[in-house]
Amino acid sequence: MTGGNAGIGKATAEGLARLGARVVITARDPARGERAVEDVRLRTGRGQVDWMPLNLASLASVRSFADDFGSRFDRLDVLDLNAGAVHSRRRLTEDGYETQFQVNHLGHFLLAQLLVDRLRAGAPSRIIVVSSDAHTGARRGLDFEDLQWERRGYRSMAVYSHTKLMNLYLTFELARRLEGTGVTVNAVHPGFVGTQFGRGGDTRLLGLGTLIARPFSRRPARGAQGVIWLAASPDVEGVTGEFFFDCSPARRSKPARDAEAARRLWDLSARLSGAA
Numbered sequence: 001m002t003g004g005n006a007g008i009g010k011a012t013a014e015g016l017a018r019l020g021a022r023v024v025i026t027a028r029d030p031a032r033g034e035r036a037v038e039d040v041r042l043r044t045g046r047g048q049v050d051w052m053p054l055n056l057a058s059l060a061s062v063r064s065f066a067d068d069f070g071s072r073f074d075r076l077d078v079l080d081l082n083a084g085a086v087h088s089r090r091r092l093t094e095d096g097y098e099t100q101f102q103v104n105h106l107g108h109f110l111l112a113q114l115l116v117d118r119l120r121a122g123a124p125s126r127i128i129v130v131s132s133d134a135h136t137g138a139r140r141g142l143d144f145e146d147l148q149w150e151r152r153g154y155r156s157m158a159v160y161s162h163t164k165l166m167n168l169y170l171t172f173e174l175a176r177r178l179e180g181t182g183v184t185v186n187a188v189h190p191g192f193v194g195t196q197f198g199r200g201g202d203t204r205l206l207g208l209g210t211l212i213a214r215p216f217s218r219r220p221a222r223g224a225q226g227v228i229w230l231a232a233s234p235d236v237e238g239v240t241g242e243f244f245f246d247c248s249p250a251r252r253s254k255p256a257r258d259a260e261a262a263r264r265l266w267d268l269s270a271r272l273s274g275a276a
Contacts, residue, residue: 003083006032009080017044018044021077022049025050056103057094057095057107058095062111077122077125078232079111083103090149097272104167105166106269131171131187134157139255140255141261144268170265170269173266184236186230190223190227243256
């Protein structure tokens with residue numbers, strides 16, 4: 001799972017480890033990755049928990065991770081695309097893309113393409129995309145002429161909402177393309193969870209808002225329940241192309257039901273990521 005060193009990802013890793021799964025989390029920072037693994041092992045009493053370096057803001061890092069994973073492991077049963085970022089200022093990655101666009105969407109798009117053959121080989125297998133009800137904030141859908149937010153005023157939560165809509169487009173289009181392969185693809189809204197997300201040094205205003213709202217938030221373990229259910233429950237065996245919240249179908253905005261936009265984003269993402 002991407003971003004498994006903290007928050008919902010770490011709680012998901014703990015839950016799946018308790019079920020007996022061999023879990024591999026990713027982290028940008030080696031120290032945080034090591035600490036997370038030690039913590040999950042201690043809490044669960046399970047030793048089959050590992051971490052691997054991955055920086056979604058670098059497409060080279062995504063490719064390197066996929067190569068390393070393939071050399072270390074002979075199967076992949078569940079791919080959890082969990083990591084996310086939000087920034088108050090427009091920033092570019094080393095690949096020249098707006099950071100939220102790449103971390104929340106494009107890096108995950110490429111990772112799924114690079115690991116899909118491993119998932120097919122081990123089918124039945126599952127892909128889980130952690131999206132959000134925040135996708136409803138993209139009320140007019142995506143502006144394909146300005147996905148990098150170069151022309152519009154940069155508003156962190158508006159950008160975030162658009163990337164969460166992209167997560168749903170990835171889910172529905174990938175599910176369509178993998179139909180009949182034994183690989184299912186579903187998205188999940190974990191709810192508003194009280195984590196460190198949005199509280200870094202580059203998200204001052206968002207961090208304040210998150211801090212104020214924290215008493216009303218869910219604990220990470222509660223937010224992870226829907227992810228764990230999608231990863232392991234027989235209730236969703238064979239179910240694909242759906243969006244869930246609290247183990248039930250979730251509300252989709254009208255733009256989220258735009259199949260043509262999903263295909264258009266797929267084609268563009270394949271070109272931008274070099275996966276075409």
